[in-house]
Amino acid sequence: MTSGPDVNACKLDSPATSEQLNQIIASLEATLDGELVSQILTCVHCGLCADSCHYFLTNPENEAIPAYKAGLIADFYKSRHTVAGRFFPKLVGARPLDAGSVAAWVDSLYGRCSLCGRCTLNCTMGIGIHQIIRRGRTALASAGLVPSSLQSTVDTAINSGNNMGISKEEWLDTIAWLTEELQGETGDPTAELPLDKTDVDYLYSINPREAKFYPLSLLAAGKIFYAAGVSWTFASDNYDVTNYGLFSGDDEKSALIASRLQDTAIRLRAKTIILGECGHGFNANRWEGPEWRGKPHEIPEISILDILERMLAEKKITVDPGKHTKPVTLHDPCNLGRLGGVVDPQRVVLRQAVSNLVEMNPNREKNFCCGGGGGQLSMTRYAERRIKAGQMKADQIAATGAKVVVAPCHNCIDQLSELNKHYKLGVDIKTVTEMVADALVLNPPA
């Protein structure tokens, strides 16, 4: 993930060229399928989605209402494909897309949405609002109108195999250093963080932010796998669990990135890919990946949270909740919980690993987005809005009285860290894996 100003700001804020306009229209015509189109026209303007969206709740502007955002695409559709929309556009709210309105699309679809799906969950008519918004992003992406800092994150992943552009040398150095740490912590000079091992049960994929900024979360995973005695490996290339194509809207690049983890697992003859703690990485790989690739995955993919739950159930690892006595709360990443269906394993695991787990309200699939999803963390031009939209999450955390926030997603952790500072929450922020590793009892008495 990159930071810095958007170098294409001028392009995003200016009227579109006729070529861009044609590309956007062609993309919308090609990607709006029958199911979405039938949904798009059923909005009854009840306003319920507005009260679901952290952007609207923290800044009640018209442009922040989910129905407004999806309505941009609905109005375009009506202007071209309904009789009333063609002949009496004002009467039915049909709006053809013109060069001047494209900047407003960029601002609403990229700049006021984290693709969290909370509006979709609460829509009276069951409209897939966030999916429609992503289709709008797909159309803008086809015309080169992705904010540059998001686009460069996708391009870095495509060009280097990981979204941080970590070189192989850096990655191998990190693993060598972490191996020494693991040997020190376990007192076992033969303990290792395996790399490119073949015929293993698990290939462990990571968020490259871990290698760059949070290497101790990788050590935590290694320590747990060591204690459980499982057969696993890191890969030296194409190990990235993230996929920012989900956020840019570019399905072709999304498919290419999603294929790489599969190719790595096939190369190493791994039986299963473990998806490390990354909310959007889970959704992009586990659910969207086969759609983008147009075929089922060759190698099954499973969340690390399911693996941790299984290791505890099978007594392959033992934890002592007495090692975590401060009140702990749990954040549900939108792409993992609401959109990915993983809400129970992390709770089963934490109830065993900590003494005092306090739920946020609302939680599970109804939880509020932290504000960092949808590519917002990489789109520096919208940073101020992102921090403001995160106030719902900051208030949720403060209300629990927790001293530790557990977030099974490194993107969420970055946003929560910024919220922690901005809203003076005074909490520690950890992954589930780190909490388990800290509570681990190595060689428990038989």
Ligand code: SF4
């Ligand atoms: S997907 Fe989330 S951020 Fe986007 S409009 Fe819906 S509720 Fe708001």
Ligand code: SF4
């Ligand atoms: S909740 Fe659904 S039906 Fe109601 S305004 Fe929003 S999009 Fe339209």
